[in-house]
Amino acid sequence: MLLVNCPYCGARPEIEFRCGGEAHIARPVQPSALDDEAWAEHLYFRTNPKGTHAERWLHVHGCGRWFNALRDTVSDAFTASYTMGEQRPDAGKEGE
């Protein structure tokens, strides 16, 4: 079971959380301005990196807050967790 670091509560076991998939996918301000392809891209297409992955997590059985975390998809190691709206800590280094 993973140990997930909630930026509000600290490290807690994985069963208190729900993972919400890839982070930093902002909802378009004006969805109607997007063509079908761009909207489908927003809706359905996600990266699937081997290595560091920014994910949304919800501390559902704790403080109820959403936050973001960087997790290595190979080792499951968390390298950072940060509040919504904060920039990705390794911004510019994520490659790919």
Added chain:
Amino acid sequence: MAPTTVAQPYRFAKGGRIDRTRPVHFLFNGRTIAGFAGDSVASALLANGVHLVGRSFKYHRPRGILSHGVDEPNALLDVSRGPGRRDPNNRATMVEATDGLVTRSQNHWPSLKRDIWAVNDLLAPIIVAGFYYKTFKWPRTFWHRLYEPAIRAAAGLGLAPTEDDPDRYVHRHAHCDVLVIGSGPAGLAAALAASGSGKRVIVADEQAELGGTLLHDASSTIDGESAEAWLAGALAMLRAQRNVTLLPRTTAFGYYNHNHIAMVERLVDHPAPGSTALPRERLWQVRAKQVVLATGAHERPLAFADNDRPGIMMAESIRVFLNRYAVAPGRRIVFATSGASAYQAAADAKAAGLDVTMVDTRPEAGCGVQSARLRALGIEVLTGHTVLGSVGRMKVRGLIVAPRDATDRIGSRRTIACDAVGLSGGWTPAVHLFSQSRGKPVYRDDIDAFVPGTSVQAERSAGAAKGTYDLAAALAEGWRAGAEAAGLDGTRSFAVSPPTRTGFTPARKLPTDVDASRVRAFIDFQNDVAAKDVELAVREGFESVEHVKRYTTTGMATDQGKTSNMAALGLVSDALGRPVPQVGTTTFRPPYTPVSFGAIVGQARDALFDPIRTTPLHDWAVAQGAVFEPVGLWRRARFFPKRGEDMHAAVARECRAVRSAVGIFDASTLGKIEVVGPDAAEFMNRIYTNAWAKLEPGRCRYGLMLKEDGFIFDDGVVARLARDRFHVTTTTGGAARVLAHMEDYLQTEWSNLQVYLTSVTEQWSVIAVQGPRARAVIAPLVSGMDLSQEAFPHMAVRIGKICGVPTRLFRVAFTGELGYEVNVSADHARAVWEAVYESGRTFGITPYGTEAMHVLRAERGFIVVGQDTDGTVTPEDAGLAAMIAKTKPDFVGKRSLMRPDMVAADRKQLVGLATQVPQLVLDEGAQIVADPRAPIPMKMLGHVTSSYWSTACGHSIALALVSGGCARLGQTLYATTPTGFAAVRVVEPVFFDRHGERVNGDFAHA
């Protein structure tokens, strides 16, 4: 139960760690076995001269006790501790001898000594590895009916218990700074070093006593003390420290992510008087900052013909039985070894007064120092010998040996008479937990073993688990590991005398003087896998060790190959001519040793297995004899049968009451969320398809919610209580996910909106009063509210009092009738319900359940999300296009509704179905086709989503999702039935009160 004086002919008069003041008696196959507290069942059996304890898995060969610990492959017993307290496949070496145990051997018929399945042993040349796969392939249907049942009857382990388990099992979560797994020399040294830091230390060991190999080390001194005295001192020091938790009888069986270790502690299996109040086992889930793995090593047997006779055991295990349990496994013992450690066992056996012979496969030059020392004790030592076989049947009577030269030419045979044999083929570090931690074991050629490689998690290995077999080195390594784990620096050396005898020459299969391909030299005792089976698998093309494992079954079952894996690996390596590291290891998966289901389940059984939610009105429904159904975690009253009524009759009566008079229904399970804040209306606008800005406080609206993909997610009536306050209702099953969905958008997309969401599902109970007389029923009870049609129309909400307690009174009608939903606080729900019920008696008020509710709503064509929708249904598909506010620039899901596939004409759309035979009620889920005579596979047009008998209509009704359904009105289609097809006509999905006039009930008729 037993005589107090049962002879223990193989027990020494003194010595050992057993408590001779506490005799114990238990039964083995009906025979009384005497032992002492501190004995294992295995040591007590041996003290009584019992070696034969089981029949092997496949060939039903007589088998004895091989080892002294968790690696035991043979001595698997069925153990009963009383009624309901029986389970199979217990390792006799790990079960503590306690009074009253009833133990039995397994896998034989009719008895252990006369087992008819032993015929398999004669058939061995035929039933080689892979025999089943090659033979029982056809006819196909025979596998389940004949082959598998027959094979299972002949092979296998013990029988699963069938009774309820009366014992209790519990779970515990713990945190610590340093978790030390294993309490042998390295583990104890680690614990001592770490404990000095004051940090929280947990020491877990699978044995009943802490100490590991120190428990049977009669020869070493550590820092001038005997090993026994040093151990006592170390344990006393650890026990004296408050920051140290010592857990004997605790097996760490799983090493998971982020230093999460699962352990099982056995509590009442051991002989502690008066401990029956304790749970039987406790599952520990430990989150450790640092882990020290001091899990030791397992000894390997030697492979030669008939190396599996009872009485043939591990050399080190003989030493354990001698020194720890004061038991002589035999009086004339032959040790056969390819390494040094057995020499200590031989010396200890000699010191105990037993007749000892040593056979070493290594040439004299390779073991001269050791053999000289042993010869000085008067022991015959045969170096440069091989073992060709053994004699005896139910027990070994002799070992056949012969000299071998450097080219493996075999000299003349000699049979050494004996009643026990100690084998030592070297050692295999227990890297299981390290491997589970995702670390990769690396091969060390000098000790022919895989040892822990680079750590992946915060752990370190020490001692024999790391291939360090020398006692002084293991202690120092353990100390250093413990100190480092606790964040201390510091090393310590230990003075050990005499030096540990280490080193061995790997021997995969001993050379023989007969055709090697006919020799059954067992490597995996539990699965009856011989060396030649592994070689056969390789010859047949299985090169991957994972494939060899599955083909031969080596390394499987309860012992997971603890004694055999390295032998199998070595044989594959030799057969392929590839070095061991290139062959690799099989994967070590949790659990390290078998774990009872009870420990894993813990207290989550019976009523706690799956929690049940009930409403405050539940007990009333129970008292009325309601029949319940599960809805999510809730239990809801499905119908209220009167004497002699079946469901059909009860539901028909309940429906009639609602349509003609009044019914009362517990709708408390509805999800309720309060949406509050200056931006509440804006938030509602974005999250629902409907427009909310113009909804006046005091009014309700049916709200429809989509996910971003445009499909219906949830629905429910929403009341606006004030400009900045909405009372949202959701489906019963959707409450939690709707709140999560709202929170997600609020927190992550629209964090600038000032809105607060609160779940109030449990706070508000809902009493639905539905039917033409609903108003008359509640009118006498309410205050502060005008119930007239003008003041309180359909889809309005008022705040006032009912029975003197606050209520949010909704005028809504999921039944299509005049109706109210009385929201009151959960504490008052029962009292208000009873008052309403009492008030309704003169009108014939009838409690109705979810089944009638479904019929009533389906008659009006109201959908249930999750029943009439399935996550692929758009508002338009469901006939709810009117719920979409065209004027809103955006809401969740809006953009998706314009995608080309979302407006295709052949989408499945909600329609009604009228069966040609009015009495026929279709099956929900029945498939719909255009032409039942079309060739199979025929095109499915859709399926029935809701189907009921409608008393109000006098015929069956059904809702269905049908491809292009709206354009098919009037068409005849066919729905599948259990016996064929039924003709149905596509109709509008409204069957009753087509224009929705009945919601005004008695007002309309007033």
